[in-house]
Amino acid sequence: MSLRLLSYNIRFGGTGRERQLAEAVRACDADLVVLQEATSPRVVERVAKEAGMSEWASQRGNSLAFMSRVRIKKYEWLRPRGGRHPFLEIEPAGAGLSVFGLHLSAVHSNWTERRRMREIRALLGLLSRRAELPHILVGDFNTLAPGEPLDARQLPPRLRALVWLSGGSVKYQTIQIVTGAGYVDGYRLKHPDERGYTFPTWSPHVRLDYFFFPAPLAASLAECRVMNDSPAFKEASDHFPLLARIECPELTYLQ
Numbered sequence: 001m002s003l004r005l006l007s008y009n010i011r012f013g014g015t016g017r018e019r020q021l022a023e024a025v026r027a028c029d030a031d032l033v034v035l036q037e038a039t040s041p042r043v044v045e046r047v048a049k050e051a052g053m054s055e056w057a058s059q060r061g062n063s064l065a066f067m068s069r070v071r072i073k074k075y076e077w078l079r080p081r082g083g084r085h086p087f088l089e090i091e092p093a094g095a096g097l098s099v100f101g102l103h104l105s106a107v108h109s110n111w112t113e114r115r116r117m118r119e120i121r122a123l124l125g126l127l128s129r130r131a132e133l134p135h136i137l138v139g140d141f142n143t144l145a146p147g148e149p150l151d152a153r154q155l156p157p158r159l160r161a162l163v164w165l166s167g168g169s170v171k172y173q174t175i176q177i178v179t180g181a182g183y184v185d186g187y188r189l190k191h192p193d194e195r196g197y198t199f200p201t202w203s204p205h206v207r208l209d210y211f212f213f214p215a216p217l218a219a220s221l222a223e224c225r226v227m228n229d230s231p232a233f234k235e236a237s238d239h240f241p242l243l244a245r246i247e248c249p250e251l252t253y254l255q
Contacts, residue, residue: 002222003070003095003248006030007209009103009140009199009239013039014047020236022050027230028243031070032092034101036140036239038065063103064088064139070095082122084115095248097134097217100127106142108150108170116143116174124181136246137183137212140239145175145185148207175210184218186211186244187226196226198242201234209242220247 006028014021014037025033025047033053038044041058048056048067055072058065062077063085071093077086088101102123104116120141127135144150150170179185187196187210197204211224223245227233233240 001248003092003246004029004031005099005136005138005211005244005246006033006227006241007036007101007138007140007211007244008033008241009036009209009237010043010047011037011237011239013037014043014237015040017236018043018046018050020232021047023232024227024230024236024241025051025053025067027232028227028241030241030243032068032072032090032099033066034088034090034099034138035065035067036063036101036103039063041065062086064101066090066101068092078123078126080122080126082118082125084119087123087126092248095246097136097246097248099136099138102137102139102141104140104142104174110170113143113170113172113174116141117177120174120177124177134217135214136186136217136244137178137210139210140208141174141210142208143174144170144172144206144208145188145210146172150206178212182215183212184215186213186218186221186224187242189213189218189221190224198226198240200238201228201240202238204228204240209239211242211244221245222247 044058044065053067053069056067073091073093075090079086090099104119105112196207198209199206227241
């Protein structure tokens with residue numbers, strides 16, 4: 001049985017775009033959706049209802065939330081020491097794994113990259129004490145993988161200035177920390193030669209959204225793709241959703 005897992009940054013809480021977001025989620029046919037910038041429980045509830053998701057959870061002002069049409073055994077916001085923002089752990093019933101949602105600090109600069117490095121080390125430190133737990137890292141990492149260039153000319157002027165203040169380039173290391181800890185980049189595993197840009201929807205030029213699997217779990221990944229083939233995605237948010245299909249044990253679907 002497959003779990004269709006979606007990562008989706010809905011931009012500034014999604015207020016006023018609930019219908020478009022629900023349409024985008026339905027188009028992905030996802031079982032479990034991990035949301036970023038989902039700061040309004042009212043919006044999450046409405047989108048979940050319109051998208052046919054029976055379970056959802058959100059905290060006001062917290063970026064991470066989820067909605068699901070499979071039964072969730074447990075979920076918890078985690079605040080490991082050293083982390084700037086909470087992470088979200090979700091355990092679907094019968095999946096045999098946990099999903100860890102994350103949304104790392106934004107903006108392209110060496111200063112913010114060091115912050116992202118501290119944040120991911122905080123999560124990896126927590127997971128190192130739970131080594132027996134099969135899990136997936138899911139979300140908007142707000143950074144680039146090694147070898148993937150940033151065209152600063154496409155950034156807004158205020159953000160372009162931060163790159164200039166960083167010496168004209170950003171030394172991206174966050175993804176190297178993740179892969180160095182033994183995780184596999186799900187999209188790159190399935191698409192080694194494709195760009196996979198997820199942001200922004202009106203002029204895609206960077207890949208900010210990722211699925212990471214511990215190496216022993218990577219064989220369970222059947223599919224991973226950027227959902228960018230419908231006008232609904234451009235209307236709903238500034239990020240394209242990222243979808244993974246994962247082979248799991250018995251899942252429990254809700255009525």
